[in-house]
Amino acid sequence: MLSIHKQQTKEGLLIELSGTIEENVQFEQLVGPIQGELTVKCRAVTRINSVGVKTWMKYFQALKAQGVRVKFIECAYPIIEQLNMISNFACGGEVVSILLPFSCVACQNEFVANCKTSELKASGLQVPKAKCEKENCGAQFDDDPEEYFYFLED
Amino acid sequence: MSDVFLLISDHPEDPSFLAEVGAINGSVVQTIPDPQAAVEYLAKQDCKAIFLDVNSPEKVQAFEAAAQQKFGIFGEQLSAAKFHFMSDRSLDENRDLIRSPLFGNFFQRPTHDHEECGKFYGRYLKASFDQSRDDLERFLGKQGGVQTVRLDHSDQKQEAAEAVRQYLIQGRVPPRISNIVANAVDEILMNAIFDAPSDEFGRPLYTLTERSQSRALKDKEIAEMKIGFDGFYIGVTVTDQWGSLDRTRLLNHVSINYRDNDYTVKQGQAGAGLGLATIFQGGASLIYRCDAKQKTQVTLLYRAFDNYRSFKNQFHFFQAKFYG
Numbered sequence: 336m337l338s339i340h341k342q343q344t345k346e347g348l349l350i351e352l353s354g355t356i357e358e359n360v361q362f363e364q365l366v367g368p369i370q371g372e373l374t375v376k377c378r379a380v381t382r383i384n385s386v387g388v389k390t391w392m393k394y395f396q397a398l399k400a401q402g403v404r405v406k407f408i409e410c411a412y413p414i415i416e417q418l419n420m421i422s423n424f425a426c427g428g429e430v431v432s433i434l435l436p437f438s439c440v441a442c443q444n445e446f447v448a449n450c451k452t453s454e455l456k457a458s459g460l461q462v463p464k465a466k467c468e469k470e471n472c473g474a475q476f477d478d479d480p481e482e483y484f485y486f487l488e489d
Numbered sequence: 490m491s492d493v494f495l496l497i498s499d500h501p502e503d504p505s506f507l508a509e510v511g512a513i514n515g516s517v518v519q520t521i522p523d524p525q526a527a528v529e530y531l532a533k534q535d536c537k538a539i540f541l542d543v544n545s546p547e548k549v550q551a552f553e554a555a556a557q558q559k560f561g562i563f564g565e566q567l568s569a570a571k572f573h574f575m576s577d578r579s580l581d582e583n584r585d586l587i588r589s590p591l592f593g594n595f596f597q598r599p600t601h602d603h604e605e606c607g608k609f610y611g612r613y614l615k616a617s618f619d620q621s622r623d624d625l626e627r628f629l630g631k632q633g634g635v636q637t638v639r640l641d642h643s644d645q646k647q648e649a650a651e652a653v654r655q656y657l658i659q660g661r662v663p664p665r666i667s668n669i670v671a672n673a674v675d676e677i678l679m680n681a682i683f684d685a686p687s688d689e690f691g692r693p694l695y696t697l698t699e700r701s702q703s704r705a706l707k708d709k710e711i712a713e714m715k716i717g718f719d720g721f722y723i724g725v726t727v728t729d730q731w732g733s734l735d736r737t738r739l740l741n742h743v744s745i746n747y748r749d750n751d752y753t754v755k756q757g758q759a760g761a762g763l764g765l766a767t768i769f770q771g772g773a774s775l776i777y778r779c780d781a782k783q784k785t786q787v788t789l790l791y792r793a794f795d796n797y798r799s800f801k802n803q804f805h806f807f808q809a810k811f812y813g
């Protein structure tokens with residue numbers, strides 16, 4: 336199940352998606368009318384199934400056709416996986432920032448770090464260093480950088 | 490006398506992989522790199538499994554032509570279930586292969602831990618040869634604690650997927666991996682509930698039905714899910730009672746790649762056509778067994794690594810067996 340938290344900002348509407356994007360999700364009803372641009376925060380998306388992908392693309396392609404500017408921020412890995420698997424998944428929207436997954440075998444800990452795509456591109460798609468709150472954390476990026484950043488390559 | 494596994498390959502890494510597969514199955518591995526000589530061998534010796542290097546299309550064609558000339562297209566020696574295609578490239582990079590009448594089993598060669606991967610493949614192969622119990626129970630054994638769930642309402646699909654996620658998280662499987670397995674379960678349950686039901690002429694009943702439709706699943710529509718985890722491997726089997734799976738459609742769906750081609754939302758189809766490719770490209774071993782007009786059984790196998798990077802790059806395979 337997906338829940339949406341909405342907030343009107345100076346630029347437009349900010350929505351925070353939380354949960355699973357699947358066949359029961361109706362973006363039009365959940366999001367409602369949009370004034371200005373739409374910013375979609377995807378930090379808490381846990382998974383997206385194939386019909387959820389279809390629903391997503393129908394909705395965001397329609398927004399693109401209407402001329403609504405869309406930004407995706409704090410994209411969690413289920414969204415990154417789709418961005419990497421489906422070339423037109425962003426439907427013309429701008430992916431502003433993504434969450435980078437890290438894991439530390441020593442701490443038995445998983446965590447994410449938010450990173451702007453502009454900074455990643457400027458660094459030549461290098462994974463920034465990250466640590467959890469523990470002192471001797473040996474956190475490593477828990478994916479293949481080439482695969483994870485594939486959608487950012489020119 | 491031992492069963493024989495025939496290896497038709499001159500790839501240097503295949504013997505160590507096959508040695509493990511053969512050892513687990515108590516089988517002798519006979520290596521014959523030359524396709525023509527392999528056909529001659531097959532004429533004299535029945536082989537339980539045939540492992541064919543498909544890196545070179547010319548070699549595959551040479552083998553197919555020689556084999557068909559020797560045995561005929563429908564020769565028992567040429568059952569697709571016996572053939573195991575091995576490639577350096579992934580299935581979506583090898584789409585031409587799905588047109589081969591011999592295509593039944595496929596894996597991308599492991600890039601490391603050949604022996605470990607051979608043990609995995611050999612263990613599953615052994616489980617699939619023994620017809621006395623379900624593959625999953627045989628593969629995971631008692632330690633797998635395989636549980637069965639029957640779904641008699643379409644709304645139970647998401648509950649089942651979430652239950653799988655929780656089950657794995659409780660088993661200390663990392664959340665990201667648990668989510669991926671839950672998503673795969675969601676997809677194969679969706680296929681069992683919406684794509685499998687068909688009328689007496691084999692025409693699908695719910696292909697055009699929105700996947701959000703809430704409906705009771707009666708009689709043959711009841712789907713069954715089995716899940717087990719032995720601490721090392723995660724296994725899930727979903728069974729429908731229709732046996733309506735179309736081989737060509739299955740192979741097309743599982744081998745498609747939308748990375749380089751735009752995905753188009755098609756009107757008039759309620760499904761997305763994305764699920765199987767996502768599952769397989771996401772690291773699952775995906776095993777289909779279709780008994781025509783009786784049942785289709787889909788099994789997912791994953792090695793439960795403690796980090797996603799290893800999980801995603803794990804050795805995995807695809808099998809499709811059609812009977813009747």
